[in-house]
Amino acid sequence: MRLLVLGRGKTGALVAEVARERGHEVRVMGAEENPGGAALTPDALRDVDAIIDFTTPQAVIPNIIGAMQAKKPMVVGTTGWYDKLAMVRDLVRESSGSLLYAPNFSIGVNVFFEGARAAAAAVKHGYAAHIVERHHAQKKDAPSGTAARMQQIIQETSGKELEITSIREGDVVGTHVMLFDSPNDTMMFTHDAKSRRGFAEGAVVAAEWLRGKQGFFEFKDVLAGK
Numbered sequence: 214m215r216l217l218v219l220g221r222g223k224t225g226a227l228v229a230e231v232a233r234e235r236g237h238e239v240r241v242m243g244a245e246e247n248p249g250g251a252a253l254t255p256d257a258l259r260d261v262d263a264i265i266d267f268t269t270p271q272a273v274i275p276n277i278i279g280a281m282q283a284k285k286p287m288v289v290g291t292t293g294w295y296d297k298l299a300m301v302r303d304l305v306r307e308s309s310g311s312l313l314y315a316p317n318f319s320i321g322v323n324v325f326f327e328g329a330r331a332a333a334a335a336v337k338h339g340y341a342a343h344i345v346e347r348h349h350a351q352k353k354d355a356p357s358g359t360a361a362r363m364q365q366i367i368q369e370t371s372g373k374e375l376e377i378t379s380i381r382e383g384d385v386v387g388t389h390v391m392l393f394d395s396p397n398d399t400m401m402f403t404h405d406a407k408s409r410r411g412f413a414e415g416a417v418v419a420a421e422w423l424r425g426k427q428g429f430f431e432f433k434d435v436l437a438g439k
């Protein structure tokens with residue numbers, strides 16, 4: 214595939230590397246080449262099969278609009294824009310486009326989400342629960358998209374909105390902890406990313422999966438092999 218990766222940062226650079234390893238032709242654009250999404254015109258994207266976005270919460274919406282106007286499939290790894298999720302879903306539908314997003318493209322975290330769904334039963338039985346997430350000091354959004362998704366899953370199952378504590382320090386790739394506490398015991402579930410490679414591989418696999426599909430998707434659709 215001919216892939217356009219938006220973002221030359223920590224994750225975008227690795228996505229480009231993984232995509233090349235998987236035999237794709239890759240072009241990468243950073244902020245300077247694409248101010249406000251200006252580079253994403255139908256003409257400029259004519260030879261692009263799919264776009265993968267790992268940019269910033271500010272940059273991602275103009276990028277999505279450009280991709281949908283050009284009718285190009287898009288994988289969005291960027292987080293911090295989910296307050297606009299409904300608007301983006303409508304845009305994808307109206308433009309008969311194709312978009313897949315995930316707060317976290319690692320297989321482990323997506324399995325962890327299912328663990329969160331199961332563990333929410335403890336909240337219904339009176340356990341006090343709390344989410345803690347820890348990321349590198351440069352991370353722009355808080356709480357992390359992954360922690361927000363865990364909170365949403367537990368709320369759907371238990372009816373309670375858990376508090377999230379966000380810690381920003383050093384070069385931590387990403388750690389998420391769910392804590393459940395009762396007078397009798399404590400449960401702790403931890404996911405700790407060792408590197409960004411799991412995110413990059415998941416995003417490239419998602420772009421491959423998206424080929425020929427139309428609609429609004431999440432990473433769990435890829436894992437379910439829909």
Ligand SMILES: NC(=O)c1ccc[n+]([C@@H]2O[C@H](COP(=O)([O-])OP(=O)(O)OC[C@H]3O[C@@H](n4cnc5c(N)ncnc54)[C@H](OP(=O)(O)O)[C@@H]3O)[C@@H](O)[C@H]2O)c1
Nearest residue numbers: 220221222223224243244247268272291292316317318412
């Ligand atoms: N879903 C997942 O699995 C996952 C995993 C890791 C990270 N993330 C998310 O992905 C995003 C990026 O993370 P990161 O750690 O890679 O951040 P980062 O190192 O800060 O990189 C962000 C990059 O976006 C570029 N950028 C800004 N505006 C742009 C535009 N209009 N067009 C193209 N590029 C633009 C920046 O370019 P300049 O350097 O030129 O400013 C920078 O290179 C964050 O939202 C993060 O939360 C998601």
